[in-house]
Amino acid sequence: MAEEALDMGEITISDWYGHADKMAEVRFRTIARRLPSLIRQAMEVAWRASPRDTLCAVVLNLLGGAFTAFGLLATTGALTALFTAGPTLDRVLAALPSFALVAAAAAMRATVQAGAGWAQARLNPQISRLTEERLYSLTSEVTLAAFDDPDFHDALERATARGMYVASTVVASTIDVLTAGIGLIAVAGVLGVLHPVLLPLLLLAVLPDSWAAVRSARMRYTTEYALIPARRRKWIIGKLLAERAAAAEVRAFTMRGFLLRMYDAVATAEQDVRLALARRQTITRLIGEAMGGIGAALVYIALGLLLAVAAIPLAVAGTAVLAIKSAQTSLANLMYATNRLYEEGLYFTDFTAFLDLCADGRRRPGARPATPALTGFRRITAEGITFSYPGSDTPALSGVSLEIERGEVIAFVGENGSGKTTLAKILSGLYEPDDGAVRWDDIDLADVHPDAVRLRTAVIAQDHTRWPLTARYNITMGTDKGEPALHAAAAVAGADDVIAGLPHGYRTLLDRRFKDGHELSGGQWQRIAVARGFHRDADLLICDEPTAALDARAEHAAFEGLRHHAGGRTVLLITHRLASVRYADRIYVLEHGKVVEQGTHETLMAADGLYQELYTLQATAYR
Numbered sequence: 001m002a003e004e005a006l007d008m009g010e011i012t013i014s015d016w017y018g019h020a021d022k023m024a025e026v027r028f029r030t031i032a033r034r035l036p037s038l039i040r041q042a043m044e045v046a047w048r049a050s051p052r053d054t055l056c057a058v059v060l061n062l063l064g065g066a067f068t069a070f071g072l073l074a075t076t077g078a079l080t081a082l083f084t085a086g087p088t089l090d091r092v093l094a095a096l097p098s099f100a101l102v103a104a105a106a107a108m109r110a111t112v113q114a115g116a117g118w119a120q121a122r123l124n125p126q127i128s129r130l131t132e133e134r135l136y137s138l139t140s141e142v143t144l145a146a147f148d149d150p151d152f153h154d155a156l157e158r159a160t161a162r163g164m165y166v167a168s169t170v171v172a173s174t175i176d177v178l179t180a181g182i183g184l185i186a187v188a189g190v191l192g193v194l195h196p197v198l199l200p201l202l203l204l205a206v207l208p209d210s211w212a213a214v215r216s217a218r219m220r221y222t223t224e225y226a227l228i229p230a231r232r233r234k235w236i237i238g239k240l241l242a243e244r245a246a247a248a249e250v251r252a253f254t255m256r257g258f259l260l261r262m263y264d265a266v267a268t269a270e271q272d273v274r275l276a277l278a279r280r281q282t283i284t285r286l287i288g289e290a291m292g293g294i295g296a297a298l299v300y301i302a303l304g305l306l307l308a309v310a311a312i313p314l315a316v317a318g319t320a321v322l323a324i325k326s327a328q329t330s331l332a333n334l335m336y337a338t339n340r341l342y343e344e345g346l347y348f349t350d351f352t353a354f355l356d357l358c359a360d361g362r363r364r365p366g367a368r369p370a371t372p373a374l375t376g377f378r379r380i381t382a383e384g385i386t387f388s389y390p391g392s393d394t395p396a397l398s399g400v401s402l403e404i405e406r407g408e409v410i411a412f413v414g415e416n417g418s419g420k421t422t423l424a425k426i427l428s429g430l431y432e433p434d435d436g437a438v439r440w441d442d443i444d445l446a447d448v449h450p451d452a453v454r455l456r457t458a459v460i461a462q463d464h465t466r467w468p469l470t471a472r473y474n475i476t477m478g479t480d481k482g483e484p485a486l487h488a489a490a491a492v493a494g495a496d497d498v499i500a501g502l503p504h505g506y507r508t509l510l511d512r513r514f515k516d517g518h519e520l521s522g523g524q525w526q527r528i529a530v531a532r533g534f535h536r537d538a539d540l541l542i543c544d545e546p547t548a549a550l551d552a553r554a555e556h557a558a559f560e561g562l563r564h565h566a567g568g569r570t571v572l573l574i575t576h577r578l579a580s581v582r583y584a585d586r587i588y589v590l591e592h593g594k595v596v597e598q599g600t601h602e603t604l605m606a607a608d609g610l611y612q613e614l615y616t617l618q619a620t621a622y623r
Helices: 020-025 029-048 051-083 088-139 144-148 152-159 164-194 196-227 228-242 244-254 256-308 314-361 420-427 450-454 471-475 483-493 495-500 521-537 552-562 603-606 612-623
Strands: 379-387 397-405 408-414 436-439 459-460 540-546 570-574 586-591 593-598
Touching: 029 051, 029 088, 029 164, 051 088, 051 164, 051 314, 088 164, 144 152, 144 450, 144 521, 152 164, 152 228, 152 314, 164 314, 164 420, 164 570, 196 228, 196 314, 196 397, 228 244, 228 256, 228 552, 244 256, 256 314, 256 379, 379 420, 379 459, 397 420, 420 540, 420 570, 420 593, 471 483, 471 495, 483 495, 483 521, 495 521, 521 540, 552 593, 586 603, 586 612, 593 603, 603 612
Parallel strands: 408 570, 408 586, 459 540, 540 570
Antiparallel strands: 379 397, 379 436, 586 593
């Protein structure tokens, strides 16, 4: 079969390289203006991670610069002794003290640099831990509604895709900038002490290298920006070839050859761009080195003239040459570190901005700090509940009011999008209403810390999480109440049969990505989720389509267990299978975010309304 031409299509720019366009257009003055703010932010993060290691890294780098300057000055003394008149042995002996000082300065500089490197190496893992913990502590605390906000998701993607991981790089680049800057200052100070005219010579020697460094860096960033689509497409194709989610269909539809051709086309295009970059960078470096050679020649000519007119002694000229070489190295390091700090700082700013967004979006307890902890309820009341999802013009709930007595089995029914699940999440404190109030007895949930409500509720959801933990932890969720409670919850949900079939029982890891991990079917996972809800032993048990993945026999057993083992708990049942709700104490029928009917099954059937219509449609299908 002839191979068709590949249509690569349009590819969305990855958030990972979302700031590459800024780097393509940036000028060094822009970087220089932003450096103080970036350095301050980086040092604040480093100080929070470890004040001791931050202080060590900065102080030791400062000492390194001091020893550099001291070594250069000592070199002047050694050269002066060597260049004086007299027998060679006498000159060597006279230079020995200065040589000893040079060696001592070099040894001390190497020692403090090693110490600074050790402190910086200690900082990196501490910064990573600090930033990750700060991010996850805030994302796990923001209101649930934030995850329905597209703007929040965009900010989260930018923060987690790269922003969270560059904090240690930003700190390292900041320290590199400080180190290189200190080196340049030390050299400039030495040249200023030796002779003021040597400072302009320093600029003449280092400017060509700085031009080449800036231009080469801009080429690299511009190229990375151009490669965004290719890298994104490579990442997508790589996931299709290497991850489990698509593995079955890749084989079933014999997609391997097609995907490999597509990957090769993208990889080849990326390779060609990178080879062109290497060529252009090489040319730039050659031009920079040629200009640097001209600058060095001018420096040597200037030094020769200064020597000819006896403006400086020969020893000072020799020291100046060494100092300028050292300055060129420091400048190259400074330019690289500065460009890197600016780029990574853009992504780090995404991270810090997201932290501020999370801090502003956390739900806080209300105005009554003395509100007692919840200890259950006799009645739950909702009054005039209105709620809209972020970015939506149509409210999901509008003016909903209801009452739930302790120990009742309440059912919410209605068509998709009627607001059943949204209302249940508001009653359990997962969402805050835009208007109206939910009260447990006389306590307004807006005045109670969210965790106080969540500890008294349990949710069995259709889209439950398949936790990559052992079977035991998938049921207990870290709140182990002992073996009897564990086995009782599993038995009520029918999960005991699932556990019995696992190779290691409750100790079996339920994730095949790990060694000795085991995977469950959809129905088996649903039983585990039901057991999880029963194990929590909460006052309010919310069952949102709890049997959607179960077969008929398992579904019947689950509802029988629910009815007979509720144990005085209040049960809120959400389901489209209306045969399961006919025994509820009260049924609320929702339509377009409003309660349109309520009552028992018999009452609603006699009312000949929406409930009777939906129930009759389902019943007819089984006749």
